[in-house]
């Protein structure tokens with residue numbers, strides 16, 4: 199306990215600079231100064247004390263206090279005064295200067311970028327295909343997915359893509375992200391290596407779509423899915439029940455559940471003649487890559503789980519000497535054992551190392567800090583989740599624009615919702631202030647830090663930025679820290695990071711199919727090597743194209 203308070207005492211000195219920003223909240227609480235020795239001076243000029251614009255906690259572990267609580271709970275606080283208090287603060291309702299806008303102006307001002315632009319030889323490109331916490335799937339933000347590509351191989355005969363990245367990876371595949379992959383013209387053949395951080399639906403829902411339709415497009419090879427092995431949790435204690443909740447069991451059940459789909463589409467080719475399946479050695483895997491069920495290891499309906507021991511810190515998930523990419527994993531703390539963060543490192547042809555960390559969902563923990571320090575080398579991009587304060591989550595989810603006052607009929611429901619949100623947040627997520635605290639521990643700082651899994655808009659970002667700055671006053675939005683948004687593109691080079699937004703069509707068709715070899719005859723074929731789409735169909739209630747007199751009912755070409 200003693201030690202923790204000592205740490206907090208150092209934090210308070212960093213709040214001084216940031217506190218001056220709060221003086222703009224005119225009609226609300228005015229913090230007039232917050233000096234480096236931890237002396238807080240304030241004025242509640244209106245004297246109503248009901249405004250929750252700013253809340254504080256004396257030590258970061260106790261309840262958060264609104265200004266109205268001052269007289270009752272904190273000796274020495276009142277409408278006006280000065281006090282010694284180590285204090286964490288957060289902004290929980292809209293400041294008059296940043297009303298909810300339903301815009302993310304920062305993102306809207308980024309330069310447009312054609313996602314078909316070939317990568318530079320020394321470029322790592324990170325595209326956010328989904329960026330939102332559930333619930334819901336927002337129309338503006340799908341749930342989590344990050345697409346990472348490295349390097350480039352030119353192909354002059356490829357008139358659409360002009361080549362392809364040297365290697366590429368999908369991190370998480372939450373609900374709704376398929377629309378963004380299609381809009382960004384990412385073919386299914388590039389979505390064959392999926393790294394799941396944990397098996398919450400907002401991180402794996404769209405695997406169904408990707409798995410099912412990949413073979414109908416240009417993924418004519420298996421789908422590889424990395425994730426945690428069984429958690430080993432007795433569920434619950436003394437039940438002697440241990441579920442197989444690892445990624446192998448997940449893939450195996452999913453594969454069987456999707457049988458109707460895969461059979462029905464198997465009048466189309468699902469494998470290449472000359473596919474060379476990766477081996478444990480060629481991909482540096484922890485075990486041989488074997489498909490679940492009975493699918494052949496060259497078939498595109500084969501699902502190949504790669505189970506990782508979630509307890510390992512820095513265990514290798516993938517290491518490909520041909521492409522110079524290594525992906526390691528480390529445990530994070532989220533909802534149930536087995537959640538993992540990933541670190542991707544790429545040696546560029548120019549001899550530089552580019553790397554990114556994606557922690558996904560986690561409460562504050564030390565592994566990500568250690569990984570981001572990267573033995574003193576730091577990382578290029580550090581992507582970490584962040585939640586809004588429970589009060590904001592609660593009032594937004596209740597359809598309100600601000601927390602209700604205590605005499606409002608909605609207040610009891612609001613309080614209950616806040617409690618529920620607090621439980622979720624404290625067990626499994628990173629609060630705005632904690633995000634700042636984590637970032638403060640990382641030296642050298644990441645070249646760019648990205649908050650994700652966050653309901654992004656001008657008001658939520660402005661509030662969160664203040665909380666982060668309470669710990670890291672030197673951090674600048676845009677230069678050091680950004681909030682992710684769907685179709686945000688980060689072009690990471692050895693000497694700089696460019697931020698842009700992908701120029702896409704909301705009315706796109708599927709990206710052009712690009713096969714890379716001769717395919718084998720499909721499972722349901724006409725005996726001559728061609729597919730037979732009628733093979734599995736019952737035609738007994740068919741309306742034929744012509745009637746019994748040979749007259750046309752409708753033309754078979756549809757016109």
Ligand SMILES: [Zn+2]
Pocket residue numbers: 396398532533559
């Ligand atoms: Zn989760």
Ligand SMILES: [Zn+2]
Pocket residue numbers: 331332342398400401559651
């Ligand atoms: Zn999540």
